[in-house]
Amino acid sequence: MTTLLMFPGQGSQRVGMGADVMEEHGDLVETASDITGFDIAEVCGSRELMGDTRFLQPALFVAEYLDYRAHWSHLDDVVMAGHSLGELVALCAAGAFGFEVGVELVATRARLMSEVRGGRMAAIMQIDADVVRGVVDDEFPDIDIANHNGYGQLVVSGPDDSVDALCDRVDDLDGLATTLAVSGAFHSRYMRGPAARFALVAQSHPMTAPDVPVVANATADFYGADGDLVDLMTRQLYSPVRWTESIETAVEAGVDTFVEVAPGKVLSRIVERMRVRRGWRADIVTGDAHAA
Incomplete structure (x- = not known):
């Protein structure tokens, strides 16, 4: 059995997300809050704060990463993929960079995206x-x-x-x-400027090739050497999220179980529609279901 761990992106959030795992890993929440300059747990409990990309993306990153640590990191024979922001969580969970670097990258990404106006x-x-x-x-x-x-x-x-x-x-x-309730034309040609600024920041951080396979949004193929990391994370900002093809890539690699790392069911529902249409034999575990 090969499992695809799916990390959702912006739009999957809900008030109270990650409360259980944040209490268990208070040290990491405090570290993330120090890096971002705001209280991650407070954001997760506030509908108003989660309406701001600057606050939401780092909070979602922390909630998903801690959920992975608490509930899914024990699984063997896994492949990972994340939708938009979720791809950075997948790369961190796969060992491409550390938690602190991940928080810094996501905070930069969120700030640059929040500054986009029009579209x-x-x-x-x-x-x-x-x-x-x-x-x-x-x-x-x-x-x-x-x-x-x-x-x-x-x-x-x-x-x-x-x-x-x-x-x-x-x-x-x-x-x-x-x-959609977003502030700009994300994942399009209009993001090339913010993407270039993101790349400058990303290049300054240590990274390595993932320890487990991670499917890239921009190519719907697996990340390769560590030199791919900055390029593909940057391209993702101005390229389409090829989630349909990413799921097909995972199935071709032998995946037969899909787990959505909390919160939500957005990605699980997409996979379920694909499973029905293609006739795949697959198990699907939605966010917050920790019974794998």
Whole structure:
């Protein structure tokens, strides 16, 4: 049995996340709070603070990493993948860099992303993905596909007016489009500037190749040598999250059990839809279910 540990990204958070493991690992929470300059546990208990990317991303990183340490680090024969922010948690859990470095990287990432203004993202469902890509290519050249979330959802990213217009076109085509509560056009060409600044910071920290296989969002393939780390983490900021292909890569590598590291069920639901469509024989464990 090979298990894919899946680390969710922004959007999976909920008030009270990580309370149990943060109490158990108070020293690490204090270290993370010292690095970020704010109380990580306080953020996890506040809906208002979690609405700010600067606070949310480091808090989510800590909650997921500690959940991994407490409940899933004992598993053998594992592969890891993380969705957007979750990829940094996966790399830390896989030994590519230490906890303190991970907190510093995520805090930098969160600050740079929170400074982005203009542009938006929208999730598009109930319409064939190829149809959406065709409409984008033909009518909206300033929009990028940001996320491939299973067979049932694409996320687009681009200027406000263009994304709104695309949502109207999707509605005309009997699809469903929902704008996301984010401050900018993430995972698109418009993030190249922040990505370059992130790379400068990331290059200054010690890193090594992961101890266990980690699937990269930007390529849907496994990280290789340590020299790949900064490049792929940086590309992720302005490239689509190829989650659909990442799951397919994991299955091809022999994965038959999927575990979502808390919080939430977002990634588990994507895998379940893919499992049904492809007829995979697979076990799926959702976030907070620590019975593996």
